[in-house]
Each structure stands twice: as C-alpha cells, then as structure tokens.
Amino acid sequence: MSLRHAALGLLSEGPASGYDLMKLFEVSLSNTWPATQSQLYAELGKLADAGLVDVVAEGPRGRKEYAITPEGLTELRRWITDVEPARATRSDMLLRVFFLAQISPERARGYLHRQAELSGKEAERLEGVRGFVESGTDNLSVYGRIALEYGLRISRAQQEWAEWAEEQIR
Amino acid sequence: MSLRHAALGLLSEGPASGYDLMKLFEVSLSNTWPATQSQLYAELGKLADAGLVDVVAEGPRGRKEYAITPEGLTELRRWITDVEPARATRSDMLLRVFFLAQISPERARGYLHRQAELSGKEAERLEGVRGFVESGTDNLSVYGRIALEYGLRISRAQQEWAEWAEEQIR
DNA sequence: CATTGCATGTAACGCGTTACATGATTAT
DNA sequence: ATAATCATGTAACGCGTTACATGCAATG
Numbered sequence: 001m002s003l004r005h006a007a008l009g010l011l012s013e014g015p016a017s018g019y020d021l022m023k024l025f026e027v028s029l030s031n032t033w034p035a036t037q038s039q040l041y042a043e044l045g046k047l048a049d050a051g052l053v054d055v056v057a058e059g060p061r062g063r064k065e066y067a068i069t070p071e072g073l074t075e076l077r078r079w080i081t082d083v084e085p086a087r088a089t090r091s092d093m094l095l096r097v098f099f100l101a102q103i104s105p106e107r108a109r110g111y112l113h114r115q116a117e118l119s120g121k122e123a124e125r126l127e128g129v130r131g132f133v134e135s136g137t138d139n140l141s142v143y144g145r146i147a148l149e150y151g152l153r154i155s156r157a158q159q160e161w162a163e164w165a166e167e168q169i170r
Numbered sequence: 171m172s173l174r175h176a177a178l179g180l181l182s183e184g185p186a187s188g189y190d191l192m193k194l195f196e197v198s199l200s201n202t203w204p205a206t207q208s209q210l211y212a213e214l215g216k217l218a219d220a221g222l223v224d225v226v227a228e229g230p231r232g233r234k235e236y237a238i239t240p241e242g243l244t245e246l247r248r249w250i251t252d253v254e255p256a257r258a259t260r261s262d263m264l265l266r267v268f269f270l271a272q273i274s275p276e277r278a279r280g281y282l283h284r285q286a287e288l289s290g291k292e293a294e295r296l297e298g299v300r301g302f303v304e305s306g307t308d309n310l311s312v313y314g315r316i317a318l319e320y321g322l323r324i325s326r327a328q329q330e331w332a333e334w335a336e337e338q339i340r
Numbered sequence: 341c342a343t344t345g346c347a348t349g350t351a352a353c354g355c356g357t358t359a360c361a362t363g364a365t366t367a368t
Numbered sequence: 369a370t371a372a373t374c375a376t377g378t379a380a381c382g383c384g385t386t387a388c389a390t391g392c393a394a395t396g
Contacts, residue, residue: 062363095172
C-alpha cells in the first residue's frame with residue numbers, strides 16, 4: 001500500500017503528470033521504492049477515484065496533471081505518523097547464506113567475497129550520487145540526502161559483514 | 171522465486187513434511203524470508219510436480235514427507251552460485267523520510283527518534299536470539315549465526331543512522 | 341471426552357513485473 | 369520525413385497475505 005503514499009508524497013511538492021512523476025521516481029525514490037510505469041498510472045487512477053488527488057489540467061497528448069487534495073495531504077500525514085513501518089525485509093542474498101553448506105567452502109567464500117565487492121561498489125555509486133545532489137534546497141533534495149546517507153551506511157555495514165563472514169568459513 | 175529455494179534449502183538438510191518445514195521456517199528463516207503456511211504447501215506441490223522433491227513417505231493424518239531429489243539439489247546449488255541476488259530493497263521506513271517536510275520538525279524528529287528506538291530494540295532482540303542459538307552444530311545453526319550477525323550489524327547501523335538523522339533536522 | 345497439536349489444503353484479493361499497444365508533438 | 373520524446377494505458381502472470389475449511393491423533 002506504499003506506492004500510493006509515494007505518489008502522494010511526490011505530489012505534495014507540487015502538481016505533476018504521471019509522466020513527470022515517473023521521472024521524479026527515477027531520480028529520487030528509485031533506490032527506496034522502485035515503481036514501474038504501469039503501476040504508477042494505475043495508482044494515479046485509483047487515487048483520483050478515492051479523491052486523494054484531482055486532475056487539475058489536461059495538456060497536449062492527453063497529458064493529465066494531478067494535484068494532491070486536502071484529503072490526500074491528510075492521508076499522507078496520517079501514513080507518516082500513525083502507520084508503523086513494516087519490519088519484514090526479505091533478502092535473497094541472506095537467504096543463500098543459510099544454505100552455503102550445500103556448496104564447497106571455496107565457493108561459499110567466493111559467494112561472500114562477491115557480495116562484499118557488490119556492497120562496496122554500491123557504496124561507491126551512492127558516493128557518486130551524493131556529489132551529484134549536493135546542492136538542491138527543495139524538500140525532496142534535503143530529505144533525499146538523509147535517505148542517501150542511510151543507503152551509504154547500510155552498504156558499508158553490509159560490506160564489512162560480508163568480509164567478516166568470509167573469514168568465518170574454514 | 172525464492173520461497174522455492176528456501177524450501178529446497180531446508181529439505182537439503184533432510185526430509186520433512188510441510189508442517190515440519192513451517193516450524194523450521196519460524197525458527198530459522200522467518201527473519202530473512204517470511205512465508206505463510208498456504209504459500210509453503212502450494213510451493214511444495216509445485217516442487218513435486220517439477221521433480222525437484224519427492225514424496226517419500228505418508229504418515230498419519232495425511233502427512234506427506236518430502237525429500238529433495240538430485241535435480242532439486244542441483245537447482246539449489248545453481249541458484250546459490252549462478253543467480254545474482256536481487257539488489258532492490260524496498261523500505262517504507264525510508265520512504266517516509268523523503269516526505270518529512272510535510273509534518274512539523276518536532277514530529278519529524280519524533281519519527282526518527284522512534285525508528286532509532288525500534289532498531290535498538292530489534293538489535294537487543296537479536297542479541298537474545300543469539301544467546302538462544304549459541305550451541306547447535308548443524309549447518310542451519312552454523313550459517314544461521316552468520317545471518318544473525320548480519321541482522322545485528324544492520325540494526326545497529328540503522329539505529330545510528332536514525333540518531334544522526336534526528337540531529338540533522340532543525 | 342475435551343482440548344491441544346498435527347496436518348493439509350482452497351479461495352479471494354492486492355501488489356509488482358513484463359510485455360504489449362497506441363498515438364501526438366517536437367526537434368533535426 | 370523521421371526519429372526522439374512525451375504521454376497514457378491494457379493484459380497476463382506470479383508472488384504474498386488473509387481468511388476460511390476440514391479432519392485425525394494424542395494427551396490429560
């Protein structure tokens with residue numbers, strides 16, 4: 001039920017079309033909450049039906065510009081403050097760890113080594129993104145940088161864990 | 171497509187019924203890959219159709235004991251070594267961060283404070299689990315402890331991030 | 341004999357992914 | 369002209385959740 005709130009959240013910064021939102025997703029939420037175009041268009045339709053957004057303008061090529069309604073803003077705030085974030089995080093990377101006894105110790109170490117590398121690369125990638133979004137004083141940029149810091153810290157922690165884990169296997 | 175491999179992985183340690191597997195899930199994989207009873211029974215049926223597991227015994231109350239087949243073991247190993255783990259991790263906790271400008275700074279700090287607390291509690295809970303599974307020399311216990319260490323490190327990192335983030339908001 | 345535990349399944353619904361389908365407008 | 373970009377949608381399929389349905393066997 002969170003794509004709904006992701007869309008509401010982006011619209012809380014100003015009106016936009018589905019197409020605009022899709023681009024916004026790519027540069028902001030994509031690492032936190034990936035969404036596909038199909039999904040987004042469908043969700044905008046449902047949001048409009050529910051009265052949480054309105055179509056405020058229609059442009060060329062059938063463009064529909066959506067704006068959040070007062071009810072939508074209320075719902076967004078309610079979701080932020082009153083709904084407990086889900087705890088369950090599925091990780092197929094970690095799931096494999098449980099079954100490493102089924103492959104040779106060499107391969108198992110190889111697996112963990114590769115995960116350490118991937119996490120390291122991910123951290124570097126995020127450092128790059130940080131350089132790119134350093135300016136930007138709009139809400140999404142300001143809080144996006146806080147979210148980015150999260151990604152960085154988690155990636156580094158994951159890398160260190162994988163390096164540690166690799167050494168545990170003898 | 172990972173519940174399939176979770177089931178294969180558990181069966182690689184020995185034959186078990188759906189009911190047994192469900193209990194095993196609860197004490198081992200539940201933090202990494204939650205699964206419901208419906209889902210598991212359905213998946214066992216599909217695995218049997220695909221020849222990756224066999225029904226090796228039928229007991230009282232319609233109990234069916236499943237065992238992994240050589241093909242199943244091959245598939246499990248292929249999945250571990252040849253299939254790249256998914257990178258995308260959705261986090262509705264982090265998604266909310268992007269939209270914190272929509273609530274007051276006090277509330278925003280409150281949100282982050284609460285997340286720090288929750289992560290701290292989660293870390294403590296995992297410390298407790300660690301005390302509980304310290305012995306245990308079977309594969310699942312050995313690798314489960316490595317997975318547990320992951321959860322611990324990530325929880326601590328998350329806690330520290332949330333504490334840091336709270337201070338960023340003025 | 342009643343409760344608890346063992347044991348398996350079905351049905352409905354929503355979210356997410358992939359692929360497909362269509363067409364208008366702008367820039368070169 | 370034609371290619372790139374803008375722009376919206378539909379359809380099929382799979383995974384995951386929740387709720388429901390059923391019944392046997394062991395324990396006290």
